[in-house]
Amino acid sequence: xxxxxxxxxxxxxxxxxxxxxxxxxxxxxxxxxxxxxxxxxxxxxxxxxxxxxxxxxxxxxxxxxxxxxxxxxxxxxxxxxxxxxxxxxxxxxxxxxxxxxxxxxxxxxxxxxxxxxxxxxxxxxxxxxxxxxxxxxxxxxxxxxxxxxxxxxxx
Numbered sequence: 231x232x233x234x235x236x237x238x239x240x241x242x243x244x245x246x247x248x249x250x251x252x253x254x255x256x257x258x259x260x261x262x263x264x265x266x267x268x269x270x271x272x273x274x275x276x277x278x279x280x281x282x283x284x285x286x287x288x289x290x291x292x293x294x295x296x297x298x299x300x301x302x303x304x305x306x307x308x309x310x311x312x313x314x315x316x317x318x319x320x321x322x323x324x325x326x327x328x329x330x331x332x333x334x335x336x337x338x339x340x341x342x343x344x345x346x347x348x349x350x351x352x353x354x355x356x357x358x359x360x361x362x363x364x365x366x367x368x369x370x371x372x373x374x375x376x377x378x379x380x381x382x383x384x385x
Contacts, residue, residue, distance in 0.1 A: 239265045242357040255325045258376045259362035281349045282361045289372040296336040311351045318346040343367040
Protein backbone atom coordinates (compact mmCIF):
# COMPACT_ATOMS: atom_id res chain seq x y z
CA UNK A 231 0.00 0.00 0.00
CA UNK A 232 1.31 3.47 -0.78
CA UNK A 233 2.29 5.69 2.13
CA UNK A 234 3.80 9.15 2.72
CA UNK A 235 7.01 7.61 4.08
CA UNK A 236 10.18 8.78 2.31
CA UNK A 237 12.18 6.16 0.45
CA UNK A 238 15.16 4.93 2.47
CA UNK A 239 18.24 2.79 1.95
CA UNK A 240 17.41 -0.95 1.73
CA UNK A 241 13.73 -0.32 0.92
CA UNK A 242 11.92 -2.70 -1.40
CA UNK A 243 9.48 -0.91 -3.69
CA UNK A 244 6.85 -2.66 -5.80
CA UNK A 245 5.29 -0.43 -8.46
CA UNK A 246 2.22 -1.43 -10.50
CA UNK A 247 1.95 0.85 -13.52
CA UNK A 248 0.53 1.18 -17.01
CA UNK A 249 -0.64 3.59 -19.62
CA UNK A 250 -3.48 4.03 -22.06
CA UNK A 251 -2.90 4.49 -25.80
CA UNK A 252 -5.76 4.94 -28.26
CA UNK A 253 -8.15 3.69 -25.59
CA UNK A 254 -6.22 0.47 -24.83
CA UNK A 255 -4.58 -0.25 -21.47
CA UNK A 256 -1.26 -1.77 -20.50
CA UNK A 257 -0.21 -3.17 -17.14
CA UNK A 258 3.15 -4.05 -15.62
CA UNK A 259 4.65 -4.42 -12.16
CA UNK A 260 8.28 -4.39 -11.12
CA UNK A 261 9.99 -4.64 -7.74
CA UNK A 262 12.92 -2.29 -7.15
CA UNK A 263 15.61 -2.34 -4.46
CA UNK A 264 17.14 0.76 -2.91
CA UNK A 265 20.91 0.42 -2.55
CA UNK A 266 21.08 -3.37 -2.49
CA UNK A 267 19.04 -6.55 -2.69
CA UNK A 268 18.66 -8.02 0.82
CA UNK A 269 19.91 -11.63 0.93
CA UNK A 270 16.63 -12.89 2.44
CA UNK A 271 14.69 -11.43 -0.51
CA UNK A 272 16.77 -12.99 -3.30
CA UNK A 273 15.28 -16.52 -3.06
CA UNK A 274 11.74 -15.08 -3.06
CA UNK A 275 12.44 -12.81 -6.03
CA UNK A 276 14.07 -15.71 -7.88
CA UNK A 277 11.07 -17.96 -7.16
CA UNK A 278 8.63 -15.35 -8.48
CA UNK A 279 10.76 -14.78 -11.59
CA UNK A 280 11.10 -18.53 -12.23
CA UNK A 281 7.33 -18.94 -12.07
CA UNK A 282 6.73 -15.89 -14.24
CA UNK A 283 9.02 -17.33 -16.93
CA UNK A 284 7.52 -20.84 -16.67
CA UNK A 285 4.01 -19.45 -16.89
CA UNK A 286 4.93 -17.45 -20.01
CA UNK A 287 6.01 -20.73 -21.62
CA UNK A 288 2.54 -22.19 -20.92
CA UNK A 289 0.45 -19.19 -21.98
CA UNK A 290 -1.00 -20.22 -25.35
CA UNK A 291 -4.24 -20.89 -27.17
CA UNK A 292 -6.27 -23.50 -25.27
CA UNK A 293 -4.39 -23.25 -21.94
CA UNK A 294 -6.61 -23.59 -18.85
CA UNK A 295 -6.52 -20.56 -16.54
CA UNK A 296 -7.18 -22.84 -13.56
CA UNK A 297 -4.32 -25.22 -14.40
CA UNK A 298 -1.92 -22.34 -15.00
CA UNK A 299 -2.77 -20.95 -11.57
CA UNK A 300 -2.48 -24.34 -9.86
CA UNK A 301 1.00 -24.80 -11.37
CA UNK A 302 2.23 -21.59 -9.69
CA UNK A 303 0.32 -22.20 -6.44
CA UNK A 304 1.88 -25.68 -6.11
CA UNK A 305 5.41 -24.41 -6.68
CA UNK A 306 4.96 -21.54 -4.20
CA UNK A 307 3.59 -23.97 -1.58
CA UNK A 308 6.73 -26.14 -1.91
CA UNK A 309 8.64 -23.17 -0.47
CA UNK A 310 6.02 -22.18 2.12
CA UNK A 311 4.38 -19.30 0.20
CA UNK A 312 0.92 -18.66 -1.21
CA UNK A 313 -0.31 -17.02 -4.38
CA UNK A 314 -2.62 -14.50 -2.70
CA UNK A 315 -4.08 -12.87 -5.80
CA UNK A 316 -4.90 -14.05 -9.28
CA UNK A 317 -2.11 -15.02 -11.67
CA UNK A 318 -3.42 -12.54 -14.22
CA UNK A 319 -6.34 -10.94 -16.03
CA UNK A 320 -7.40 -9.70 -19.40
CA UNK A 321 -6.32 -6.22 -20.52
CA UNK A 322 -8.10 -4.15 -23.15
CA UNK A 323 -10.27 -1.07 -22.99
CA UNK A 324 -10.33 -1.68 -19.20
CA UNK A 325 -7.27 -2.44 -17.10
CA UNK A 326 -8.92 -5.49 -15.51
CA UNK A 327 -11.28 -7.54 -17.65
CA UNK A 328 -12.01 -11.16 -18.51
CA UNK A 329 -10.50 -13.63 -18.62
CA UNK A 330 -9.41 -13.83 -14.99
CA UNK A 331 -6.51 -16.20 -14.49
CA UNK A 332 -7.13 -17.78 -11.10
CA UNK A 333 -8.15 -21.06 -9.50
CA UNK A 334 -11.73 -19.70 -9.36
CA UNK A 335 -11.92 -19.46 -13.15
CA UNK A 336 -11.72 -22.31 -15.62
CA UNK A 337 -11.45 -20.41 -18.87
CA UNK A 338 -9.31 -21.33 -21.83
CA UNK A 339 -6.94 -18.74 -23.24
CA UNK A 340 -7.65 -17.91 -26.87
CA UNK A 341 -5.44 -16.67 -29.67
CA UNK A 342 -5.09 -12.84 -29.72
CA UNK A 343 -6.28 -12.37 -26.12
CA UNK A 344 -4.18 -9.81 -24.24
CA UNK A 345 -3.62 -10.84 -20.61
CA UNK A 346 -1.20 -10.33 -17.76
CA UNK A 347 1.25 -12.80 -16.24
CA UNK A 348 1.79 -11.60 -12.66
CA UNK A 349 2.83 -14.05 -9.97
CA UNK A 350 3.65 -12.44 -6.64
CA UNK A 351 4.63 -13.28 -3.09
CA UNK A 352 3.84 -10.93 -0.21
CA UNK A 353 5.29 -11.07 3.30
CA UNK A 354 2.83 -9.05 5.45
CA UNK A 355 4.41 -6.07 7.17
CA UNK A 356 7.73 -6.59 5.35
CA UNK A 357 7.67 -6.57 1.54
CA UNK A 358 6.16 -7.94 -1.63
CA UNK A 359 7.61 -9.16 -4.91
CA UNK A 360 5.55 -9.16 -8.09
CA UNK A 361 6.71 -9.32 -11.69
CA UNK A 362 3.94 -8.51 -14.16
CA UNK A 363 4.01 -8.43 -17.94
CA UNK A 364 1.26 -7.89 -20.50
CA UNK A 365 1.29 -10.58 -23.19
CA UNK A 366 -0.64 -11.47 -26.34
CA UNK A 367 -1.74 -15.10 -26.64
CA UNK A 368 -0.80 -16.89 -29.87
CA UNK A 369 -1.60 -20.34 -31.20
CA UNK A 370 1.63 -21.82 -29.84
CA UNK A 371 2.75 -19.40 -27.12
CA UNK A 372 2.62 -15.74 -26.23
CA UNK A 373 4.27 -12.50 -27.26
CA UNK A 374 5.57 -10.40 -24.38
CA UNK A 375 4.39 -6.82 -24.93
CA UNK A 376 6.33 -5.56 -21.89
CA UNK A 377 9.91 -4.65 -22.77
CA UNK A 378 11.24 -3.86 -19.28
CA UNK A 379 13.97 -6.07 -17.79
CA UNK A 380 13.17 -8.48 -14.97
CA UNK A 381 16.52 -8.94 -13.24
CA UNK A 382 17.25 -7.28 -9.89
CA UNK A 383 16.88 -3.52 -10.33
CA UNK A 384 18.83 -1.50 -7.80
CA UNK A 385 18.14 2.22 -7.55
